[in-house]
Amino acid sequence: MKKSGFKAWLYLLPAFIFLAVFMVYPLVDVLVYSLQENYHSASQTYTGVGLANFSYVLRDGTFLQALKNTALMVAITVPISTGLSLLIAYGLSSINKVKKLFQTIYFLPYVTNTLAVGLVFMILFNKTDANAGLVNMIIKLFGGNAVDFIKGPYWAKMFVFCFYTIWIVMPFKILILTSALASVNPNFYKAAKVDGASDAKIFWKITMPMISPTLFYLIITGFIGAFKAYSDSVALFGVDLNAEGMNTLVGYVYDMLYGARGGYPSYASAAALILFAIVFTITCVNLIISRKKVVY
């Protein structure tokens, strides 16, 4: 018994070492950095230990802007992308012909580079004097005024940002939901049909509970993924996100480390821990809800 326990630890050792070096140590380090006040990276000195870094970050206008952007984007994109994916996956599972074709089409954005998609979105949505993007051409066609979605008002930029995020995350969700729907035993549907349940009732009372574990998995990973957004914003609005007012939390952390205002690992660590706390809280809330709602 003792020997086998030793063996088990031996087998776990490689993974354990990697996790310790690349996960646990940096995490502890981040915590340490975040508590060191007035840390100077060149001389590696600090003046005290406390929560001053957190209070600085929480009062920093660019951080608050990034927090607002991220929270807004998460709140908009996670429900919409999950709902839309479910709708599309349900549609896909109901058709027989050309199902494979549509599955491929819906999966294409997933295998496309995010920056490339960002570029395409930029071209679609931009408005320059020389040439307006396709979206603005359509708006004009219907008699509206052209809007600069890339460098224009905040709501327009937010719209593009959310649109893009939804577009980028949906393929994976559709794929997972399609397979979840396909794995529901067709006998349940037959039984429900013989029992006289309407299609809507079958969907809400049979299908939804059956795929609820998958759905909650997608919602949780969706929240986490959206909170970690950064490259998407860069792809659309360029590298100077603070000037565009479209920075995200991860973008803020990056800026504090390497950006124009960089060189402050303490602030970056504090911001990263705040992000961690937010994601952790939301995931916990999700899990508590899912324990009540995920029915089997």
Added chain:
Amino acid sequence: MKVVLEHVTKRFPNRNKKIKEEVVAVSDFNFEIPDGKLIGLLGPSGCGKSTALNLICGLEEPTEGRIYFGDEDVTDLAPEHRGVGLVFQNYALYPHMTVRENIRFPLTNLKGSAKLTKEEMNARVERAASLVQINELLERKPSEMSGGQQQRVAIARALVKTPQVLLLDEPLSNLDARLRLQTREEIRKIQRETKVTTIFVTHDQEEAMSISDLIIVMKKGVVQQIGAPQDVYDDPANLFVAKFLGTPAINVFKGEVRGGQLFIGGSAVLDVPGVRDGGVWTGIRPEGFIPDSNGPFESDLLGIEVMGRDITVLSGHPDAENPVVRSIISSDRRIDTSSPTVRFRLKPYKVFLFDDATEERLKFEYDIESDPEAGGAV
């Protein structure tokens, strides 16, 4: 409610899309299932039994033909309007609902004037549950129950709407041997109590024989024979039916008829008046052999199995389809196991002849009185 099928045919497109030819799952079904009976739809896997059940239930639409419940043509009715209850092989209980919710589910779908109040629903659920004796388990989830209990829940769910026809698709296949025996008796009992016309699909001939009022034997989408289990067993229409019913299976020999006599392996073993000369398949039930040192049928003795009440004699015969011929005889008989061969006399009513080409039955007349022992109980 009697169920009538009129020239019902169901064809599916071939799964292999390159093959244009359609698959005929059910071919020209013509039969009437009398009201209040328990019918066993019997056949090997893939013979179209489940398709036939789905057609009756309405989950599949027939390609041709009409289906009637009583005098009403239900061919174009959706399953929920037919008033059928369906039980699946794997029960298909909704795993996220309790037993009570599972049984109540069909009732919550009733609309209009049929709509029930909560109290009425609960009363119906309780009644259905007590019919299958699961009142104690109503608050459990299906995953917390044994296979037999889940099967009862499935039956209760099918019965709660008081269906006109109850359909069971391989209801016992997922149960272990002991539970299977017990549950089939229970299905029989419930059917008698509710008097609902019940059709159940099975590939297990013993199951079908033991509880059905009537069995329908199918092969490759075609009905082979319909009748009371004992009648079908005693009077099979063709070689397939003879082989399919009975455990141990019937022994089949290649034989020949010449001048009203049946020859197996060169010796005349039985008088078969009225049968045309030529090759025949001969089926002899295991209980159709009587040990007799002067008997005309001789085979190589391989061994005996003593089962207490009976003895099974295992022997080999060059003209037998299977390497081992099984004959079951009463244990008061003694078999000389030192002898290399064993001789039998045959009970004529346990011997069936089939045309060697069409495999259809060739009947002959026999006189039980001539051999008092052969005519006696097995």
